[in-house]
Amino acid sequence: MEYYDVIIIGGGIAGCGLAYNLKRIGYTGSVLMIEKNEIGFNEKYGTRTMFEEIINEYNFKPLKTFKGIKIGFDDEPFITIKTPVYLVEYKRACEQLFKKSNANYKMECVVDVKGDIIVTENNSYHSKYIIDCSGTSFFLRKKLKLALPFRYWVGDVSILRNNINIESDHIYYNYGDKHGYIEEINISPKYITHGYWQYVKNIDFSQIKPPEKTFYKKHLVNTQIIKKAKVIIPATPVLPLVYKKIAFFGDSFGIASSSTAYGTGPILDSSKILSIAIKKGDLKYFERVWCKKYFKSYFRSILSKYDGYHDLDSKFIQKLKKYPSFSKPAKRFFTINKGEDLLKLFKDPTHQIRMPKEVIKMFPKRKIIFLSIYYIYLKSKYLLMKLK
Ligand SMILES: Cc1cc2nc3c(=O)[nH]c(=O)nc-3n(C[C@H](O)[C@H](O)[C@H](O)COP(=O)(O)OP(=O)(O)OC[C@H]3O[C@@H](n4cnc5c(N)ncnc54)[C@H](O)[C@@H]3O)c2cc1C
Secondary structure, X not given: OEEEEEEEEOOOXXXXXXXXXXXXXXOOOOEEEEEOOOOOHHHOOOEEEEEHHHHHHHOOOOOEEEEEEEEEEXXXXXXXXXXXXXXXXXXXXHHHHHHOOOOEEEEOOEEEEEOOEEEEOOOEEEEXXXXXXXXXXXXXXXXXXXXXXXXXXXXXXXXXXXXXXXXXXXXXXXXXXXXOEEEEEEEOOOEEEEEEEEEEXXXXXXXXXXXXXXXXXXXXXXXXXXXXXXXXXXXXXXXXXXXXXXXXXXXXXXXXXXXXXXXXXXXXXXXXXXXXXXXXXXXXXXXXXXXXXXXXXXXXXXXXXXXXXXXXXXXXXXXXXXXXXXXXXXXXXXXXXXXXXXXXXXXXXXXXXXXXXXXXXXXXXHHHHHHHXXXXXXXXXXXXXXXX
């Protein structure tokens, strides 16, 4: 039976980012990645938006650079965040990280884990640490009957060939009506990715309600569909992150931003903490340091889903529409300094948007009471997970 110090299950951005960062910090142990497909295969045609820090740190070669993000309600953009956003081919990014690592790779499917023995369809492996980067299959969490994330972005996403040569120098997020959906579109010379998203409690795709007014749907009729998929992004971290000699990482513990489902940035950032934990020989360091850095404010971020601006409770939005700066330079409405706060919300799962006092006053009292109770509920839920 082959032995490796670290076995990573899954070769997406989490597994590959970890393998790369282990090498970067000078970890000398042996590392094996077991991926049932090719590396990054899950997203063969998929692209991901990333921000400057990640592009520079990991030297990714973007397919396209956008000038910024346009956000609107019902197809009318009212905020433009001026920041470069890069569109990166997912598979290529994973391959690039993996190539720069010291990890070995086996294309096998893990079917079981018994203690520190990993069983694939063809082989068995023995290891000191197992890192579950199996994404939304939650392979080990399910096997060990551990808690799963409790909020998800569910998406109905199409990847289209850009054979009609439409151009856009911005990414679009279109928040709309009482259903609280988001329509997202990004256009590169090669592909157009168009999707409807909904933030939900249970994975149920019937909850995705395409909006009546959309930014780009009307332009997409003559485009060739390459892939259509119903997808999920877990967006509430779930404990434990470490269970005996196993650490859970990436989508397998729900690390993406609960505000915007931005996953690659927080994953790559956290992979540095996990790689240090492995080098130190103390997996619990990962849980401790990760919780310290991210967890407290994650509550607030989850809570911001209920603060009325994401839920788009219709009465609240009606009131909001009367807020003076909403219709004019709507930038001011979120107390944004040149879009900085909103940008933080996009990038950072821990950021809670600061609303102007006038807007907070518009909250119905019932909502504030509900939020307080929900906050206590969340805290106790996580406390119980920690104690288990
Ligand atoms: C449609 C979509 C659009 C998104 N857009 C963005 C975006 O624009 N920007 C952004 O930052 N984030 C985005 N995200 C979120 C981000 O892509 C994810 O958070 C991130 O890719 C998760 O990476 P991962 O490595 O944890 O999982 P994955 O990339 O899913 O990798 C898991 C891997 O594990 C393998 N695996 C599973 N089970 C086994 C097994 N038993 N044995 C062997 N291998 C196994 C799978 O084959 C897979 O390759 C998006 C997500 C989706 C779905």
